[in-house]
Amino acid sequence: MRDCKMGSGKQKSSAKLVVVGSLALDSVETPFEKKRDMLGGSVSYACAAASFFVKTGMVAVAGQDFPARYTDLYRKFGIDCQGLSIIRGRTFRWSGVYEANMIDRRTLSTELNVFASFSPELPESYKSAPFVLLGNIAPGLQAHVLSQVKKPKFVLADTMDLWINTAKKSLMEVISRVNMLTLNDSEARLLTGEYNLRRCAARILDWGPQYVVVKKGEHGAILFSRKGIFIVPAYPVDEVCDPTGAGDSFAGGFMGSLAGASSVTERTVRAALLCGSVVASFNVEDFSLSGLAKISRGDLRKRLSSLKKMTSIE
């Protein structure tokens, strides 16, 4: 797997990638099943995805009710949990229901709980991590994490409509300081006021990032940079079980793979995006982290190779 470097996932060395994000207990209803209090949140999906490739450190907060089996699961993935604070109170909870198309979803409830006062503080050993993934949380918190890392080599920020609507000023500040911004197509339109995605991306590139990735769910994603466009295909899975965390596992798989590459170039960024796409495709095949927990690096390699064949005319 030349284009998708994977570490042993169990290195004793300090984290090469630091991920901050939400940690949640998710209750999800699909047209076929209903599940309660599953392990979720952007940080869980992104760290699990990245852990296939490099030593990944998590920055997150959970309440005292956070089940020990979930912390054990993080450790099984080889995630460095030094930055996970377990504090008094209840863990953040989210519940939602997916429409028949398994794409559109409605939030039923959000209980912030301990997440309401989250102030992400990095353990010493994380501060020199060269790769930083700012998962989808308030831009003010993303900025606070950024201010604690010394000279990161590559920073990705993910965002969403909520922050564009409620915290645009601090989001713009974060955007100006990162290497890559990821968001979905409707969010790219909302953020820039443009409709055409090429124009949206051109606008965002003007604000500072070298890369913009517009996520399109089952249709893949598009990378925009000053060097051109890369169309990232989605691996067509046989059955989508639960799309929750698809974007987070895509970002995590991407950052893990990039952090494992020898350098950051247009080529390694493109190759890492394919890895992210493949990791996300496994993620949606089961609930919570189960899709990722049951695969090996060999499974990732195999699917990556199939995906490449699906985009080649040879």
Add this chain to the structure above:
Amino acid sequence: MRDCKMGSGKQKSSAKLVVVGSLALDSVETPFEKKRDMLGGSVSYACAAASFFVKTGMVAVAGQDFPARYTDLYRKFGIDCQGLSIIRGRTFRWSGVYEANMIDRRTLSTELNVFASFSPELPESYKSAPFVLLGNIAPGLQAHVLSQVKKPKFVLADTMDLWINTAKKSLMEVISRVNMLTLNDSEARLLTGEYNLRRCAARILDWGPQYVVVKKGEHGAILFSRKGIFIVPAYPVDEVCDPTGAGDSFAGGFMGSLAGASSVTERTVRAALLCGSVVASFNVEDFSLSGLAKISRGDLRKRLSSLKKMTSIE
């Protein structure tokens, strides 16, 4: 342009590709402009697209009000118009309005006129054409065309929800006799009763065709065959002016390119689909056939080469 063979378009020889479909005068309203009685219909778009690659014969009907400048335009494209009947009455008319997203559209009116009694009869010289494109018309008419061609090498049928809902039996009969079926994602779901596109395609492949192409508009298309999946990217254009005819020019560009290839193999089919995608991208950049009328084979080649770079990690 090794993968996208183009003929001179002005050959005296008989048509290598025959296209049947609707011929219409379209009135289109987009959020930005309103145009009346433009040249349209599936046969116009598909023939113009195919004419970049091989001698293409049109089978269609128009009324006495059909403007001579439109027949002249067909000839400028090098289209063989022996199969175009101009009969007493008014030409088929369609009018529709596009939503702000330039994808969803509402039909305002349909006047069948001479198209109501269309019985496509092939000129002698068309009957031995090796490639046949059955554009989106009633499956009974598609079958009637098929019965007139001697031993075609490759037949593509396009269809739509209307025929799935109103003429499923004769559509199934056509499907069993063609090499490739093209339809969009919601139509694939409607036709098969499956939701997942891989399952939809597997079902259709069981009915006879070697290839199914599921069209996804701005997100490209997916080719399914027993040999695997090919993800066909859409070229991201700077501005969509009018999406009418995108699917028809995709099918036409594909069939023209395939008819110009030395043989029909998985590889030439994949390469031809990329050509179709590129032709369609020019088509949506202007109204009616104007997007195609103003480009050269060199423009097609250039954009094909860009599209390939957009899907390669190198």
